[in-house]
Amino acid sequence: MASAIPVECQMPGEDYDFQDVTELFVEAGKEIKPDSIVFMHNFSLHEAMSALEIGEPRLDSGLIVQEQVRPPFDPLMLLLPEEVCWVLDRALAYETEFHAGNFLAHTVHTLLYVHHLHDIDPETISPSKLQHDDHDRPIELVTVVLRAAVQGLLKCCDMAWRELAKGAAYDAEDWQSDKCDVLLLEGMPVPFAISQLDDAIGWLFHAVEIPASWRAALRARLQLRKSLLQVMSTEPTKDRIEFQRLVFAAKEHLAMVKASPTIECGDDSPAALAFDPYIGRRLQTATPIRVIPAPSFEQTCETVSRLLDGLQEVGLLETVSDLSTWQIMGDLRMWLPEPPAQAAYIRSLTQTTFYDGFLVLSKYPFEWMVNRVFYETIGVRYDWIRANIINRWTGEEDPPLQKIERSISKLITPHFRALWYNPPRRRRHFMKALLEWHGLYDTLVQITDDLELEDLPRNHILAQLPIIALLWRLPIVREVVLSGFQLELYAPEERAFAYWYAARVIEEHLEYLDKVLPVVQNESPVYHEMVYQTHFLTALQTLCSASSLISMPLISFDWDRTRPNFFRRYKWAFRAEYDAYESPVICPPELHEFIRICGEILSEDDPVLTDYVELARSLLQGLVDANDTGAWAGLWASDRNQLVQNLISVCDNLSNLPKTSDEMAQFDAKSLKWDPAVHPWFPSLNTDSTA
Structure with a gap:
């Protein structure tokens, strides 16, 4: 402590005849080596770890060492x-x-x-x-x-x-x-x-x-x-x-x-x-x-x-009234490694610009937002849906239309604000919101059951009302799963299931798009966006399937240990609150199904993984060649195209995978590298190790 006291400082307590005992401690500590501890009776490791260093700068901000002594500051000093x-x-x-x-x-x-x-x-x-x-x-x-x-x-x-x-x-x-x-x-x-x-x-x-x-x-x-x-x-x-x-x-x-x-x-x-x-x-x-x-x-x-x-x-963004454009923009800023993450001030300003606590974009009420959600999802305004539900209602009580409106109002505004949360909080919000989205789906199922639909075609939009909730919920499930790779949450043995489950969710999403697409008006922005989503999601599903297969060698196949880890990782899908709804959850994570699939794959010849990769690349390249960026990208069409180009780069890298069963048997899955800076979801292959 003596070396830390400035020379010009006086010893404290001079007026009280205090004595300087610094030399006494220096003499007593001569035989103690640096970083060593003198143990006493009842002085265990616990006491040693609990001890605080006297003068530790992080704990004692009052300590001023000689190097930190500064002359008095003169605010009026002249400057060049x-x-x-x-x-x-x-x-x-x-x-x-x-x-x-x-x-x-x-x-x-x-x-x-x-x-x-x-x-x-x-x-x-x-x-x-x-x-x-x-x-x-x-x-x-x-x-x-x-x-x-x-x-x-x-x-x-x-x-x-x-x-x-x-x-x-x-x-x-x-x-x-x-x-x-x-x-x-x-x-x-x-x-x-x-x-x-x-x-x-x-x-x-x-x-x-x-x-x-x-x-x-x-x-x-x-x-x-x-x-x-x-x-x-x-x-x-x-x-x-x-x-x-x-x-x-x-x-x-x-x-x-x-x-x-x-x-x-x-x-x-x-x-x-x-x-x-x-x-x-x-x-x-x-x-x-x-x-x-x-x-x-x-x-x-x-x-x-x-x-x-x-x-x-x-x-x-403030000039854009299309919710889908806000969705695309929020996703792109999360999925593209460049530009870097925005400052909290920008993310906060974006959220308050979208919703100031009273109006959407400072001019639209909730009624407008509900209509916009239905139109951009299935091409029909909610007002039309509401009128037809009332005309065709056969239930004993009034249709729960207000429940639908409240659910959408409660879900949509936080959803768009969450697009500009930091990545971990964004993921947590989506996991919690999945329960509410399932509640909206359950309500729409009950309404559909009480509608007179016998005189309408089977694929009429009124018969497919529950799909509206699923077309929002399934992409959120996909984002929750894939964001785990971006946040580096998965252990090596968890990656194969995550990719397999993401592929299943995307497959389910594609099936519902196929059901709704025939009833959407051709040449409308909704139709154009659905066609784009069909091509993009098919390529994404194929890449997820390929990534699941190449990650399977990393699985321990100790299912007794895997099950507890699985339920901890996907606890958001098994909340007890789901039991309060009559409708079963669509496409939940199922470990037993994955175990069955793994058994089938292991009992058969290894699939040619490069076929999956080539199919995904051809679909993505088709979007680039057609200059197709969907209907709602708007001013961010180039960013959406960059997302596709990044996936094409993933395909080009994974095209170096083994092409035969014998080569695959010798392939070391540890040569795969998951780096969010390269791509947020998919691995890259070290080509030097496979040469």
């Missing part, structure tokens, strides 16, 4: 223009780290000007301190330019905090809400912060003593901050054109910032004192101090660019 640019860039870098889910105390609050805004306010500073003869370092760079930028930074963090606090993103899971009792200028109106930035930009136009290149660099950073604040304070559903204009303006200013990178400031620069990574010692927080290195200038610009791309995407 390039040093101010460096401070602004580093502050922006830490802001991106806050959006990445880190604490404010470890990121934005490390900028000491955040805590000294009052000290650099020109209206409160004495005139004598404002008078300086250093023309290279005008004090206005601090009191006008830097102050306005810090205010804009804090106000942007305030806007982000307000959005994230709405509950669409989860505190401590997606982001950290602890402000550490530091104000984010919550009481400052956004227009005032913007006016301060305008004043700073105007001052730079007339600051002829500053080199033109650095004036342009500073203006670009202030304009970027201004546009970020403007776009974050504009609701896309209420001012669509202005929101999109501001996003494009921010992109232009970011390009100007990229074109004028700053010079890295060394430790001897006064600007280096503007950041204190250990500021948490002086804040009201219980969070252990964590030093987060600031991203590089290039990394920061790339992160801000992705943030603006996400904002632009929100603005585009």
Whole structure:
């Protein structure tokens, strides 16, 4: 502990005749080797593991070692223009780290000007301190330019905090809400912060003593901050054109910032004192101090660019009233490895843009959403379905139409919001929602049983009402199963069943599409999308079947051990609440059926796996050649095409699988590699090991 006490510090208790016992402990510990423990009577391993190191930085944030001693911070210290640019860039870098889910105390609050805004306010500073003869370092760079930028930074963090606090993103899971009792200028109106930035930009136009290149660099950073604040304070559903204009303006200013990178400031620069990574010692927080290195200038610009791309995407989605497009978009952002996962702020803003708590897209009531669900699923509006149910009802009581409407309202809005949850929470939501979807299916079955349908064709849409719920539920089951690969949840011996079950679910889905397709109006968007889904899902099912077969050598075939693991993994499908419904669950996971299939495969010759892969590739290539991306992809048609191209790449890689039974017998399934960065669902084959 003696080496950790600064030389200039006085020994505590000098006024009370305390004695320094440091040397006593040093002498007593000479014979103890590093990392060793002195055991005493009744001092077991439990006590050793429970002991806390005195001065452990993670537990004792008050410990200040010599290397962390810093000179007092002077908020009015004069800075060169390039040093101010460096401070602004580093502050922006830490802001991106806050959006990445880190604490404010470890990121934005490390900028000491955040805590000294009052000290650099020109209206409160004495005139004598404002008078300086250093023309290279005008004090206005601090009191006008830097102050306005810090205010804009804090106000942007305030806007982000307000959005994230709405509950669409989860505190401590997606982001950290602890402000550490530091104000984010919550009481400052956004227009005032913007006016301060305008004043700073105007001052730079007339600051002829500053080199033109650095004036342009500073203006670009202030304009970027201004546009970020403007776009974050504009609701896309209420001012669509202005929101999109501001996003494009921010992109232009970011390009100007990229074109004028700053010079890295060394430790001897006064600007280096503007950041204190250990500021948490002086804040009201219980969070252990964590030093987060600031991203590089290039990394920061790339992160801000992705943030603006996400904002632009929100603005585009807001113009779309097709639920299927929202579904496709949410799935693509999960299924495509690029671009990277969006920040919690973007995901939260997307959710609140879709549903603000009262209206869908801030203009549509639930009645519109129910009609839209039925139309985009089977090509018929709910109003028509409702009228025909009433006319053909034969039950003793009134038809449970309100129950249907409540179920859909309860299911659909959370479903679309869940598309922008983080991946684990999204999967958990879908697993829980499957029970409610089955309840809707059961209600539709009961309604169909009490309808007079004898004078209608067998494939009439009224006779197939339960399929509506299944066309939503089965894709969710498929997503739950396949997302387990993306989240790397499955042990090697679990993969074969997961692929086999996914193939069964897709097969069931295809059967219901075949039943509904003949009654959907030709050339309608619904018909076009169903045809696309038929081709795409057939290819996906084939790939799942092939992946199940090549994963079977990884199974232990110890069924007594497999059964408990199976019921733990698929417990969402065996909830006791399912017993309350009369209708059986469609396509539940069945281990006994999988065991039977495995026995049949083992007793026969190995199938030619490359045939499965070639079939899947031909179907996918057909979609690419026909430039078919379905009816609802819209502005994201290229992303949907990229999804297909990625699956074609999987097929090309797996085409190197053994082609004969003898070759398959010698094939080592451990050469398969499951890497979500390569593909979220399917393995890649190490071609070197199969050569």
